[in-house]
Amino acid sequence: MNFKFKEVYVFSLAAALPIFIFSYALFGITGIRVVLGIIFVSFPFYVLLNRLELAEGEKFVFSALLGLTALPSLAYILGFLIPFRMAIAASFITLISIAVLFVKCKNSRKEN
Amino acid sequence: MKLNKNHIQTLAFIALYLFAIYFWTQPLQRKLPYGEYDAMSHFEVADYIAYNDKSFMQLPPYIDLRYGLDNRFMPHTLWYPPTFHASLAVAEVFGGDRVIPIFLLNAIMASFILITVYFVINSLFGFLPAILSALLLVFSPRDFMPYLWGQWPERFAYALIPIILYCFYRYFIGYSKENNNPKYLYLSALFLGIIILAHPLAFFHSAAGLLILYVFLALKQKKLAFNLKHALASAAIFLTLFFIFPYQTFNILPQIAGGADESLKQFDLSRIFQWSLDPKDYAGSVPQSYFSFGDMHGLWTLPFLIIGILTLAWRREERDIFMLAWLVSLYLVLHRDIAGKASFLHRSLSASAHIFAPLTAIGAVYLASFIKLPSSFSKWLKYGIAAVFVFLIFSVNMANASKTLNKDTYNDFFSALNGEEYRAAQWSLENIPSSANITILGIPHQEQFQSATSKKIRWFAAVSQHVTRFYYLREDKEELLKSKEWYIMLDYTMLGPLNDKKTFDEMQEFERTKLTNHALVYDKGGIRVYKP
Numbered sequence: 001m002n003f004k005f006k007e008v009y010v011f012s013l014a015a016a017l018p019i020f021i022f023s024y025a026l027f028g029i030t031g032i033r034v035v036l037g038i039i040f041v042s043f044p045f046y047v048l049l050n051r052l053e054l055a056e057g058e059k060f061v062f063s064a065l066l067g068l069t070a071l072p073s074l075a076y077i078l079g080f081l082i083p084f085r086m087a088i089a090a091s092f093i094t095l096i097s098i099a100v101l102f103v104k105c106k107n108s109r110k111e112n
Numbered sequence: 113m114k115l116n117k118n119h120i121q122t123l124a125f126i127a128l129y130l131f132a133i134y135f136w137t138q139p140l141q142r143k144l145p146y147g148e149y150d151a152m153s154h155f156e157v158a159d160y161i162a163y164n165d166k167s168f169m170q171l172p173p174y175i176d177l178r179y180g181l182d183n184r185f186m187p188h189t190l191w192y193p194p195t196f197h198a199s200l201a202v203a204e205v206f207g208g209d210r211v212i213p214i215f216l217l218n219a220i221m222a223s224f225i226l227i228t229v230y231f232v233i234n235s236l237f238g239f240l241p242a243i244l245s246a247l248l249l250v251f252s253p254r255d256f257m258p259y260l261w262g263q264w265p266e267r268f269a270y271a272l273i274p275i276i277l278y279c280f281y282r283y284f285i286g287y288s289k290e291n292n293n294p295k296y297l298y299l300s301a302l303f304l305g306i307i308i309l310a311h312p313l314a315f316f317h318s319a320a321g322l323l324i325l326y327v328f329l330a331l332k333q334k335k336l337a338f339n340l341k342h343a344l345a346s347a348a349i350f351l352t353l354f355f356i357f358p359y360q361t362f363n364i365l366p367q368i369a370g371g372a373d374e375s376l377k378q379f380d381l382s383r384i385f386q387w388s389l390d391p392k393d394y395a396g397s398v399p400q401s402y403f404s405f406g407d408m409h410g411l412w413t414l415p416f417l418i419i420g421i422l423t424l425a426w427r428r429e430e431r432d433i434f435m436l437a438w439l440v441s442l443y444l445v446l447h448r449d450i451a452g453k454a455s456f457l458h459r460s461l462s463a464s465a466h467i468f469a470p471l472t473a474i475g476a477v478y479l480a481s482f483i484k485l486p487s488s489f490s491k492w493l494k495y496g497i498a499a500v501f502v503f504l505i506f507s508v509n510m511a512n513a514s515k516t517l518n519k520d521t522y523n524d525f526f527s528a529l530n531g532e533e534y535r536a537a538q539w540s541l542e543n544i545p546s547s548a549n550i551t552i553l554g555i556p557h558q559e560q561f562q563s564a565t566s567k568k569i570r571w572f573a574a575v576s577q578h579v580t581r582f583y584y585l586r587e588d589k590e591e592l593l594k595s596k597e598w599y600i601m602l603d604y605t606m607l608g609p610l611n612d613k614k615t616f617d618e619m620q621e622f623e624r625t626k627l628t629n630h631a632l633v634y635d636k637g638g639i640r641v642y643k644p
Contacts, residue, residue, distance in 0.1 A: 007113055011113065011119055011122075015122065015123060015126055018123075018127070018130065019126065019130065022130045022134075026133075026141075027140075027212050027216060030208065030209045030212045030213060030216075031212070031216065033206050033207045033208060033213070034203050034207045034212075034216050034217055036206060037203055037206030037207065037213075038203075041199075041202060053295075054295075057231050057235065058231075058235075061228065061231045061275065062275070064227075065271075065272065065275065065303065065306070066302075068199050068221060069195050069196075069199065069306045069309065069310065070306065071202070072198035072199040072201070072202045073193075073194070073195045073309065073356065073357075075198060075202065076161070076167045076194045076201075077167070077356070079166055079198075080166075080167045080169075083165045083166060084161055084162065084164075084165045084166055084167060084201065084205070085165055088202055088205060
């Protein structure tokens, strides 16, 4: 993990703290759970976009937008076959697998 | 880790955004659902998915009753792609509650325009215009009013427009025959596909924006950025998303194919010189103030807005062209009635602040540079103007916004559910078979109350997930009392505050005489439910 990468993570955690406190103060544990949900749906796209040489702000905004739209859409489609809650988990696993494969592919191409 | 300038700026924006969420969610402090009919429909769809833990093709009866024919391509199915609603449903699953997660995530998604405008303006013009734009948008009535009314997916869709234009701008600027990395073009296509799943109106707006931006940048840079391979791959990305929910995306076609609107017949050339619309055309559905620049943006912003536009038009750097293309595309979308397409025209007006706010902030920030001063003075003057700008936002725009958006917004005795009604609706959901319907006595049904109390009935249907009707407005009252499909609810909660002894006595008599063959199954907080 390089220095810049580490710095982004430390700062993200520090920035998340006031968001969690605010959410709890206003809406209790439900507020925190909603924020965690947004992080959950955005995470696979952040992993994916992290390899695209985008600015940090671009990665955050784009992954949040994709997380709020693409993952729920996939979950909705899978929701015709399995329960919606399971479909959310399945969508997350599918997308994170795609992201990891993409990262591995990029890394091996770089090494070659 | 040492805090640098970027970190501090990001923290400042987070603080601003959290304040925006606080401000926009004030009506949610009651922790009860609120909003107009559109809000109910979006809540119903999202809540149905999450609560029943399944996706659905055919609309459930309590939604179908009103929206069954809204999808003209495939009646009795969702009239919008489920993308937005599935997102709210995911929030409900994570939040573990039916009301707060949906309304909180909706507030986040409706105010996402603050994030995208801040991000785009910060990337192109720097922190100060970006944060001032975002602050101005917090109090933009053309944003929070439709959000309150229930135009939820549309609010979120508008947040994607600056991102689509920004990605395309990055692609065009970085394009050359030798080095043409298509990632930004693919991202444009991806977000363009997503915007059509969010709301078609915003899709047409962004398509117009892309066209204008392309033409403007091509003229400015005297180059045509076109690569067939990239174009085909982008088209494939867009079409994949377009065909994901065909029943819903094809619903756009009958709307486009619809005949010329009435307004075409009344076309007036002076419209070309007007930004806003005639409030008289929307009397009864949209308040007059919605069409007033002063009420929506604050008249004090006008000089800054003009300075902003003139500065960019005079300078015409690539980033200035980006802003001007965005402005021109909104102008074209707002004047589509000239081409005979006037439906939902007022809704396009709601995108005004998204471009006006940054132009106004740019005007204010660049104002100092017009005055010849030593650089240190010029810097102080810039911050001085920004301070005045912030003061005016809080003293004028926030004060104005607080009149509409506050803790008592939709805390309405007649139209919103009270705590007892919400609990009875929740009980009905858990205990009444999904095939049964509910009819209600006690909620005022008389003509003078009906426009408000119909909303209460609809909210009851949304929370209980059952078809719910006024008993007194039914023509089949006798059959209904004999039917095994109709539960009877007597709501005494409103009669006390209304001092309506007559209805109280009638309902008591009704219970004694008409419900002898029914069983009392719920009796809490002044609400009784009888099972047939």
